[in-house]
Each structure stands twice: as structure tokens, then as C-alpha cells.
Amino acid sequence: MAKGPGLYTEIGKKARDLLYKDYQSDHKFTVTTYSPTGVVITSSGTKKGDIFIADVNTQLKNKNITTDIKVDTNSNLCTTITVDEPAPGLKTIFSFKIPDQRSGKLEVQYLHDYAGISTTIGLTANPIINFSGVVGTNVVALGTDVSFDSKTGDFTKCNAGLSFTNSDLIASLTLNDKGDSLNASYYHTVNPLTKTAVGAEVIHSFSSSVNTITIGTQHSLDPLTTVKARVNNTGKASALIQHEWRPKSLFTISGEVDAKSIDKGAKFGLALALKP
Template sequence: MRKRPGLYDDIGKKARDLLHRNYAHQPPNHYHDQCIDWNLDFSCQFGEIIPGLKAAIRLIIPDSTRAELRYVHDYIGINAGLGLKANTSKEFDPIVYFSGVVGTTLFSMGTALGFDMSTRALNKFNIGFTFNTDSLLTSLSLNDKFDSLEAAMHYTFNHRTTIAAEVKHNVSEEWTTVTIGAQHAVFPFTLVKARANTDGRVGALVRQHVCEKLYIAISGEVDIKTVKSKTPKLGFSMALSP
């Protein structure tokens, strides 16, 4: 097993991807054109500057953009950068980002910080822990300056079937959401996954590997509590991987 723990964003990432990635729901900031909502997430990572050190750029339209340096070595992973983040006035605030992880692929812990240069305030402070085996990945995170707690697990039965679960609890607003989901590789190039949560939302997705680097996904989501007053959501996403 490799010693390197990865970066802070890797804590709970596989569970988040299974339960949330490419579904029909939209992020808080997106463009709306008639009946279509859309956004663009573009990232680019450059080759090693020195052993273990890489540069990366990420652009999320219309939400944010950032440039960062990533350093991953034995027992440590560090990520630092500068970016612009959209605020409630639809303007962009300059943000300084920093995160660090120590540990191994078996157990690691880390923190992520965000400093708003316009208000000179700490707008992000998260702490995360993860314990992993070959088939089971677990994580526990304290987010939003300790205002929310998130626990997740990701279990692989075999190379074709995986399940995941997530529990989120907000302290100040006193709500808890439980999300469960599963994915199964029907064919070597076709993935099907579904998820449901205690808020009454049920979603399903089919992802197809079209060619060497191109993936497309068609998804649907329905809110059981408002199914009579709101129409189900349908989504389409496309991804290019290196």
C-alpha cells in the first residue's frame, strides 16, 4: 500500500462522487437560460516542477476560479493557492486557500483554510479524518467553522459494485440529512448509479464511456415530497479526462 495520504480534497471524495457527482441537481451558482440551468467545471494540472510539486488551475463558471500549487510526498500533502469567489452581490472576492494532510493511505488527518482578503476574515475552516482499507473508505469532517458535521463511507464489493452512505448534520440550523447510494458497472464502458436521501430526493444516472477520454452522463432526479407540484429534473453532463 502506498504511504502518501493525498490532498485534503481526497478525504471522503469517492463517497461524494458516488452520491453527488453528475446528478441532475445544480450547484448554488449556475447560469439559467429559459428552462436550462448549466455550469462549467474546468481543471488543468501541469507536470512536476520539482519532485512532488505540481501547479494546477481550476475554473468553475460562474462560481469561482483558482490557481494553486500541490505538493504530495511521503506522509504529507499540501495545497495552497489564490482565487476569486462569487459573493451574494454577484461580485468576486479574492480568496487565499491552504490545506494540509498528514498520515498514510491507511489513516490521515488534515485541515483546509480559506481567507477572504476583501473582508480580512477567515471564511473557511474545515478539519477532516479518514481511515481506509482496500475495500472500505471512511471519513469524518467538521466543516463551516465547526457548524456542520459530515461522516461518509464507501465500500467496494468487487470491481463492478460499490455502495456509499453519508450523514450531514448542521448544528446552528438543527437539520440532519442521510444519503445512501450504489453504483454498478453493467458493461465495461457503462456505469449505472442511484441515490436517495431523507429529504425525499431520489436520483439515478447512466454514464457511458464514449471514447478514450470522453464520458457522457444522463441523469434524473425527483423530489418525492413535491412530485405533484414540481416536475422531475433531467440532466446531461460531459467530461473529458486526461
């Protein structure tokens, strides 16, 4: 296991990836190419109904500095500059989007054997400041995630989380939406050789007294093919099959059926990612 508790975003991440990652109802195509000088260009297109969205991302690396420049079909230009370990355990990320003048922000991350801290501040006159911190070990971690709007003087986000990890089990509990939502998740590795795992998530809303329960599983049919399935208490069932037909190149087919809307038929999604 990795040292340290990691960042707050990693609390419950294994269960979220099992239950939600790679499921989609759209058609997505991604191509990545590498130039002899080390420039990585990734072009992607997504068809959502009758709408087609595309973007091109160019990544340049120079020692410990990585620059990502993304342009989409709406003429938005997003730039992210990451400086990895200017000091031991430290990472700085500067990002901005054109033409959005309020999008500029600076993030500083620090990882320690017993703590993980991330602070983000908007580069405006009255910025939004986000702080998340986790203390503990690679077994037990306790953290918080808060955002403060200096313009209104209000806390726009106030979350807290607890995580427990051992060799084959990860359990987490988070309190979100300023205390209105309680999220409990569970991830268990059944067979590491076949990458068989099960996961579950329960979300309880105190204001509406509504519970959302999702359970899922994954299994590798062979070293190159993985299947996943999930179902929730609202009657929605989803499944996908993902095949790595060449190294790092993935073909994914996913589908979803809503038991409450059988007459509308199933939703299907396709994703193709090509890497040399």
C-alpha cells in the same frame, strides 16, 4: 493503493463522487478534439431551462507546463497555467479571469509520502490566503483547510477532516463551516469486478439541528454500462445510466423524483461527451 495521504480535497472524495458525480437535471453536450500539434480543444454547451451556456477550452502542453484557456458565452476569459513537478512532488498553478481583476491567484501543491500541502494566495493588494494540509499515510490521514482574508483580518473558512482507508473501505469525518457542520461519509467496494459499491453521507448542522442523510450505490451491467442510484431523507430519489459507446465517449441519462412534489413530475438530464 497510492502512496501518501494526498491533498485535503481527497478526504471523502470517493463517497462524494459515488453520491453526486454525473447526476444532473440539465442537458449537456461536450466535444473534445485533438490537433496534430497536441492542442486539445473542448467545446461544451449546457441548456438550463430556457438558458443556454457554452464555453470553449483550449489546452496546450509543453513538457511539464499545461496552459488552459477558456472562453464562455458571457465573454469571460479564464486562463490556468500548471507547472507539474518543477521539483519532486511540487506543482504550481497560476490562474486569472478577465475582466475580473481580483481573480488572479497562485497555488502551490506539495505531495510527500506522509504529507500533502496546498497553499493558495490571491494576487491582489489584500489577498485571501488559503492553506490546507494533510498528514498521515495512505491508510489514516488528518488534515485542515483554512482561509484568511487579509483585508478584513477574518478567517473565512476553518475546516478539519479525518480519513481512514483500507483495500475496500473508505470512511471520513469532516468539520465544516467553522465548526457548525459535521459531515460523515462512507464508501465500500462490494465487488471490484462489477465495480459494485455503496456509499453514504450524513450531514449534521449544529445551529439548526437538521440532519441530511444520503445513501447510494453503483453497479456495472457490463464493462461499458454503469448504473447508479441514490436517495436521501428528504424524499428525493435519483438514478442514472451511463454508457461508454466508444472509448472515452459517454452518454448519460439521469432522473430525479421528489416524493414531496410528485405533482411537479420528475426531472431528467442528458449528457453526451464525445472524444476521438
